Amino acid sequence: MRALFITKHGGPEVLEVREAPTPEPKAGEVRVAVALAGLNFAELSARQGLYPDAPKPPCVVGYEGSGTVEATGDGVAGLAEGDRVLFMSRFGGHSSHVVVPVDQVLRMPDSMSFEDGAAMPVNYLTAHHMLFEIARIRPGAHVLIHMAAGGVGTAALQLCRTVEDVTTYGTASASKHDYVRGHGCTHPIDYRSKDYVEEVRRLTDGRGVDVVLDALGGADWRKGYELLAPVGILIAFGLANTNTGGKRRLLHVLAQLARIPRYSPMRLMDDNRTVSGCNMGHLWDEKALLRRQLEALVRLYEEGTIRPHVHAIHPFEQAAEAFGELEHGRNLGKVLLRP
Ligand SMILES: NC(=O)c1ccc[n+]([C@@H]2O[C@H](COP(=O)([O-])OP(=O)(O)OC[C@H]3O[C@@H](n4cnc5c(N)ncnc54)[C@H](OP(=O)(O)O)[C@@H]3O)[C@@H](O)[C@H]2O)c1
Structure with missing residues (x-):
């Protein structure tokens, strides 16, 4: 072979x-x-x-x-x-x-x-797991999706459409906004030219969002946490900020790692917020859980709901x-x- x-x-x-x-x-x-x-x-x-x-x-x-x-x-x-x-x-x-x-x-x-x-499998299982097993999004939820034009982002946008009245905020380069809109993004945000924190605050009249899906990591986890509305949840699932676009920059990687925030249970209690994580690779032995979700996704595909x-x-x-x-x-x- x-x-x-x-x-x-x-x-x-x-x-x-x-x-x-x-x-x-x-x-x-x-x-x-x-x-x-x-x-x-x-x-x-x-x-x-x-x-x-x-x-x-x-x-x-x-x-x-x-x-x-x-x-x-x-x-x-x-x-x-x-x-x-x-x-x-x-x-x-x-x-x-x-x-x-x-x-x-x-x-x-x-x-x-x-x-x-x-x-x-990977993109849709990851998005499905975060939205439906961890965050259990409800009708009317506001969801911030980073890297919205990527594989997981696209899957997350499409899956949010399966729940009534969900509003999505997707960070993506401006050239990708038509694409993310086409997959269901209510508010594409060009994070390269605008401060997405200010944009989300403006678009939600200061309330923030119920769910943040963040695979950027580093300082963005801190920003995502601050953007959570009461009872909101930040789901960390990647560290793309360590990607240096082909250049080897160890200091850049270390700086991103140093910016990872620390949360104490006391603070979470007082803030009424949740911080969660998702690493599908570490759920490998949860065969029944993964299979149930994969079968659900294939059904949604057959219905024409996701593609x-x-x-x-x-x-x-x-x-x-x-x-x-x-x-x-x-x-x-x-x-x-x-x-
Ligand atoms: N924890 C898990 O189980 C799990 C599973 C799958 C994926 N992930 C993570 O989820 C993230 C997205 O995966 P994916 O497969 O959807 O990625 P992808 O398809 O490669 O999408 C990446 C897109 O994100 C945007 N982006 C923003 N910041 C970036 C950066 N620092 N480096 C590279 N791209 C950046 C780019 O679009 P713009 O032009 O709009 O910036 C890019 O096209 C990755 O970090 C991955 O490791 C985690």
Whole structure:
């Protein structure tokens, strides 16, 4: 099989397509011939050496993809050779073939393309988990979504539309405002030319928002907390502020880490606010929880309520460009890799 290796930590030059032995499924596992694999910020961070959960290089990362079942191990029921599936892999997804436990594989409805199947798991599960398991958003809620034009942002905007009368505030570059509006953003905010804190305050008549989804980290978590209305919740789920757009700047990374606020239970009590976190990679063993959410998402897809936006598909040989889309913030929605 062919696999996309991160040969060592560094820039795009460390990516390399290599031959590797095709894995055999053991009991309870299936082998999928991968049609398309999802690319996520986590994998960019893994390449940069900023993702503690990633395996040590040389390694093959990749959390998700779509394809066709090619072989099944003993005891696998409900899936057969030739089935079109989407899958979640705790690494190894950036390969032409992947072996995964059967409970991390879901048959795709006929209406779902390989593109949409590969683009769904990470972005939509993360957004769904934050909005419906953690924040449990209610009709009328006001939600601030950072990185609104990205993969998770797009999913979060679409999912907010499934709840009545939710108002969304999405930070995004001005050139991406038509895009975020198209996916349901009520108030796009150009955070590059405006102070988004002032904008949200102005738009909410000073009240603030009920939910902040923040994968920027550092000083933005502090700002998000201050923007919470009474009983509001800040959900921290990433540290994109450590991304230096391709340049190696250790001091920048350290400065972001130093700006992470600390919250005491006393303060949370007096402020009537909640700070929560989400790391889907650390929920890997919560199989029932993840499957329930993934099945709910596939139902929403079948109803036509949600639909991933695929920005670009790059062959493995052009992986450097694919990673570059995320690194330089060029993408709208999802970037996929073709083995
Ligand atoms: N905790 C979890 O389980 C989990 C799961 C999935 C993703 N995440 C995190 O969620 C974040 C978003 O992931 P994603 O896959 O949606 O990303 P993405 O598709 O790559 O979206 C990134 C977009 O965010 C904007 N952006 C703002 N500040 C940025 C910065 N400092 N660096 C790069 N882009 C920036 C850019 O658009 P503009 O032009 O508008 O700035 C960019 O297009 C990442 O931090 C990721 O690590 C966490």
